[in-house]
Amino acid sequence: LKVVTDVVCPFCGTLCDDVKVVLDGNRIVDTMNACIIGNEKFKSAQAGHRVMQPLEREEGTTQFTPVSYDYAVEKAAQILAKAKRPLFYGWSSTSCEAQEVGNELAEVCRGVTDNTATVCHGPSIMAIQTVGAPQCTLGEVKNRADLIIYWGCNPIHAHPRHMSRYTIYPRGFFTERGFDDRTLVVVDPRPTDTAKQADIYVQVEQGKDYEVLDALRTATRGEDIPDVVGGVPKAQIVQLAELAKTKKFGLLFFGMGVTQTIGKHRNIDIAISWVADMNKYTKFSLIPMRGHYNVTGSGQVMCWQSGFPFAMDFSRGYPRYNPGETTSNDLLRRGEVDAAMVIASDPGAHFPVSSMKHYAKIPTIALDPHYTPTTGVSNIVIPSTMVGVEEEGTAYRMDNVPIRCRKVIDGPEGMLSDEEVLRRILARVKELKGLP
Numbered sequence: 001l002k003v004v005t006d007v008v009c010p011f012c013g014t015l016c017d018d019v020k021v022v023l024d025g026n027r028i029v030d031t032m033n034a035c036i037i038g039n040e041k042f043k044s045a046q047a048g049h050r051v052m053q054p055l056e057r058e059e060g061t062t063q064f065t066p067v068s069y070d071y072a073v074e075k076a077a078q079i080l081a082k083a084k085r086p087l088f089y090g091w092s093s094t095s096c097e098a099q100e101v102g103n104e105l106a107e108v109c110r111g112v113t114d115n116t117a118t119v120c121h122g123p124s125i126m127a128i129q130t131v132g133a134p135q136c137t138l139g140e141v142k143n144r145a146d147l148i149i150y151w152g153c154n155p156i157h158a159h160p161r162h163m164s165r166y167t168i169y170p171r172g173f174f175t176e177r178g179f180d181d182r183t184l185v186v187v188d189p190r191p192t193d194t195a196k197q198a199d200i201y202v203q204v205e206q207g208k209d210y211e212v213l214d215a216l217r218t219a220t221r222g223e224d225i226p227d228v229v230g231g232v233p234k235a236q237i238v239q240l241a242e243l244a245k246t247k248k249f250g251l252l253f254f255g256m257g258v259t260q261t262i263g264k265h266r267n268i269d270i271a272i273s274w275v276a277d278m279n280k281y282t283k284f285s286l287i288p289m290r291g292h293y294n295v296t297g298s299g300q301v302m303c304w305q306s307g308f309p310f311a312m313d314f315s316r317g318y319p320r321y322n323p324g325e326t327t328s329n330d331l332l333r334r335g336e337v338d339a340a341m342v343i344a345s346d347p348g349a350h351f352p353v354s355s356m357k358h359y360a361k362i363p364t365i366a367l368d369p370h371y372t373p374t375t376g377v378s379n380i381v382i383p384s385t386m387v388g389v390e391e392e393g394t395a396y397r398m399d400n401v402p403i404r405c406r407k408v409i410d411g412p413e414g415m416l417s418d419e420e421v422l423r424r425i426l427a428r429v430k431e432l433k434g435l436p
Ligand code: SF4
Pocket: 009, 010, 011, 012, 013, 014, 015, 016, 033, 034, 035, 036, 037, 038, 039, 159, 160, 161, 162
């Protein structure tokens, strides 16, 4: 047996970089330090639901026929070159290198490229664009933060090592006593497993985050608020406002319980405003709890390539961005795209039926290492190696720190990477369109 150390877990936005993987030859037999989800991600390299060769769905059936990579790339290029406005969706579970090629492909095809932020932290990005954001790294959190607020998120289940690596339990430079040096506040409509560990649990009424954040902001300024706001008693809001002022460094982590409820980007807008206000009294920052391991990277790559973080539309020949118009679900539900390619993502499991109905009607390509509900309704399925397990690649942690993911084992024989598949499709589309 051989142990590979300093491996980065390519599952959630925490991107833990202290994982050890135990190998028997080219086979992963165990992991150390990874949480149960991360462990499963590594083991999924040799799982039975792995797609082992490219497939084409027989017209009008659910039957797939194995094809070669050359055939699948040619078919995919034909579909994309013919389309007037193809959608490229996903990107959050692949490398920045693949994302870069994919965005160029979207531009060449005059399509729309959108990532999974469109259904998770898109509102956070929109709010940050509007009012800015006081942010910091998870390393600073570990070493300095003595007040941690989790609002509308449940890291014990979604980011299992977030609390043990960075926020609550580790000993930091200025937080030598670890857990004893920190106060944990959880704001959530449900008494989640994270809430059960909190020093203070604030049970907000479903969909009333904006009202409670606004009241918190008002109470922080010392002004009066109503007796109950969003189901939270005045005394508890005032207590939280006063507690936050006594701390040396506070952190607000927020999840989809805030970004995808009523108010959306306005919730984040007011959360940022409160955090900015708090900097008059102490140091305070906020970090979105990004889900997929490289959804943050996709926003970064899109931004440095063309200035917008998601829902980027090239149909006019230059990049345009208008969430609500150029976002994947809006385009699919209105039938405004005539082909689609899904990369390292699974809208079949997460999008509304109304979107997937249109997806099932148009020519589609899925690029994914595993069988998913999306591959089941796609016309062409192209398998790829797993970034961070069988392929190196760059990913951005939820605090926007880029981390190089390691290759641990070789992928199945002849299997191409996402980047290589996209490069081949891009080259062929350029040929078909007569572009240099
Ligand atoms: Fe992987 Fe996230 Fe678990 Fe860390 S917390 S081991 S990145 S799944």
